[in-house]
Amino acid sequence: MIAVAAPSVASLVQSVDWVAIAPPTIAAVVALVVLVADLFVAERRKPLLGWISIAGLAAAALALLPLIGDERSTFCLKGAPYDACSYTADRFTLVIQFLVLAGALLTALLSVSSLKDAKNANRPLPEGEFWFLLLSSAAGAALLPASRDLATLVVALEVASLPAFALVGLKQGDRRSSDAALKFFLSSVTATAVTLLGVSFVYASTGSLHLTRVATELTHVDGQFHTLAQTGVALTLVGFAFKTAAVPFHFWVPDTYVGAPLPIAAYLSVIGKAVGFSGLILVTVVAFPSYADVWGPALAALAALTMTVGNVAAIRQQATRAYSAVRLLAWSSVGQAGYLLVPIAAAAYSDDPQKSIGSTLAYALMYAAVNLGAFAVAALVARTKPLNRISDYRGLYASNPLAALVLGFFLLCLAGLPPGIIGLFAKVTVFSAAVDAGLGWLAVVMAVNVVIALFYYLQWTATLFRAPEGAPAVHRATRPLTAAIAVTAVIGVALSGAPQMVLRFASTGLF
Numbered sequence: 001m002i003a004v005a006a007p008s009v010a011s012l013v014q015s016v017d018w019v020a021i022a023p024p025t026i027a028a029v030v031a032l033v034v035l036v037a038d039l040f041v042a043e044r045r046k047p048l049l050g051w052i053s054i055a056g057l058a059a060a061a062l063a064l065l066p067l068i069g070d071e072r073s074t075f076c077l078k079g080a081p082y083d084a085c086s087y088t089a090d091r092f093t094l095v096i097q098f099l100v101l102a103g104a105l106l107t108a109l110l111s112v113s114s115l116k117d118a119k120n121a122n123r124p125l126p127e128g129e130f131w132f133l134l135l136s137s138a139a140g141a142a143l144l145p146a147s148r149d150l151a152t153l154v155v156a157l158e159v160a161s162l163p164a165f166a167l168v169g170l171k172q173g174d175r176r177s178s179d180a181a182l183k184f185f186l187s188s189v190t191a192t193a194v195t196l197l198g199v200s201f202v203y204a205s206t207g208s209l210h211l212t213r214v215a216t217e218l219t220h221v222d223g224q225f226h227t228l229a230q231t232g233v234a235l236t237l238v239g240f241a242f243k244t245a246a247v248p249f250h251f252w253v254p255d256t257y258v259g260a261p262l263p264i265a266a267y268l269s270v271i272g273k274a275v276g277f278s279g280l281i282l283v284t285v286v287a288f289p290s291y292a293d294v295w296g297p298a299l300a301a302l303a304a305l306t307m308t309v310g311n312v313a314a315i316r317q318q319a320t321r322a323y324s325a326v327r328l329l330a331w332s333s334v335g336q337a338g339y340l341l342v343p344i345a346a347a348a349y350s351d352d353p354q355k356s357i358g359s360t361l362a363y364a365l366m367y368a369a370v371n372l373g374a375f376a377v378a379a380l381v382a383r384t385k386p387l388n389r390i391s392d393y394r395g396l397y398a399s400n401p402l403a404a405l406v407l408g409f410f411l412l413c414l415a416g417l418p419p420g421i422i423g424l425f426a427k428v429t430v431f432s433a434a435v436d437a438g439l440g441w442l443a444v445v446m447a448v449n450v451v452i453a454l455f456y457y458l459q460w461t462a463t464l465f466r467a468p469e470g471a472p473a474v475h476r477a478t479r480p481l482t483a484a485i486a487v488t489a490v491i492g493v494a495l496s497g498a499p500q501m502v503l504r505f506a507s508t509g510l511f
Contacts, residue, residue, distance in 0.1 A: 020067065020089040022060075024143040024146070027060045030053065030060075033052065034049050034053055038127070038128025038129070047115070050112045054108045070089075073085035077210070084213050095361050099274050100271050103368050104135075104271060106488065110379050112478070130167065134163070136159065149211060150203070151209050154199060161192075167261070174259070177260065179255065180256040183256060188242070198236030202229065204228060215290065218233075218287075218291065237280075241302060243272075243275065243276030244280060246305075246338075250334050254327050257327070258323045262382055269330070269333045270372055277340055277344070299348070300342075303342045304442055306335070321389060325381075325392070340363055342434050342442060344357070344360055345434075346359075350437040356436075358503060366426040370413040371414070373488030381475055384474065391463070395468025406489045421496035425502070
């Protein structure tokens, strides 16, 4: 009996690669440091917690450097007929972790100004809780792309999501904030319940949670478990569709973005999407490749529906409606989610799925930089015009030429027009992925939606340069806010000068 048990016990002995797990670990440790420090720091020194958080996120991002050019795995089970690991730091992981941590760092810079403005307006946000929740969510988001078993994947997803609920509802006494948090919470809880049910069905039919083992076992499931396996795959995909804000699971997005503090809306639009899409990529391409004939058509239909609904809703936003600028960015993010789904759907039909996934990552990197930049300029305007209507941007060039030029550049990037070359390059890359996979109809739908999106992006851009009504409003930027706008602008311009760098950086190592 001892001889039989020994290999089983040995297989459970784990060696921890601390270098591999450093990025999410640093973010989690700094979150705990901030939470404890909040108990002892005087109220007037609370802003110090923000700079500690920024330093922690910067350190977590720098921890990616030793992992470049290497593939490291930890928390592995050894045994016949194959090995399986719960955490893998490969090229795919590093790209998403860079996006998450850099995006969280820019969100933190935006938040420093927003917290100060809220305090000056006698609507203070609890700073210690804010920074703890932001760091905790970033730690979960950084863990998710490295997860290589379904249990770790779900846990990372919830660690990234649960603090976000609280961040959305952190405005005390604000009904919009409470409603947004409740809607976000209910939709995410539903998604989690569906995902867990799907995961349990997959585990019951395969006997494993590790993605590579699930992929192997799904190819020869017993006939009596075939329906169970199919149902598990379908439910898992539905759960992740909620997280990516794909239509018809998108209903929470506009109200959540409007009710949340503006930096958190920016965070959800970029990091929230990165979390959902990285999880969707892992479960489809790594865990369920044998069911490509099921999830391929489903994701293609979702992509077409999502981009169409998002762009049509965005074009209907009224310039004079309160928070119309944020609502337009919210609906725009739904439309952009449709574009991001296209290469994942194409991976089901492509002879080179790794190239298709690389197209999604390249588009996500472009979208992250320019969308965070657009939210940064929106945060600047909101300091003077808290209702953040599109009409409030009229004449921005007269009062703040640099901010108007930068926002115009970001909007042109999102539209895919020069001089926003990186936006055009990303759209062409996604378009090519659909054509190469034989999804010509989806490429046509995407082309039509790009034309629809041109209208509202160009309309907003034109508003920036129109003559102001009355005296132009003066928008005063803080140093952190200026830094966030400058960094995103520099990244956008640099990538527009060398767009091929994005695709080269985003090439995956999943296979």
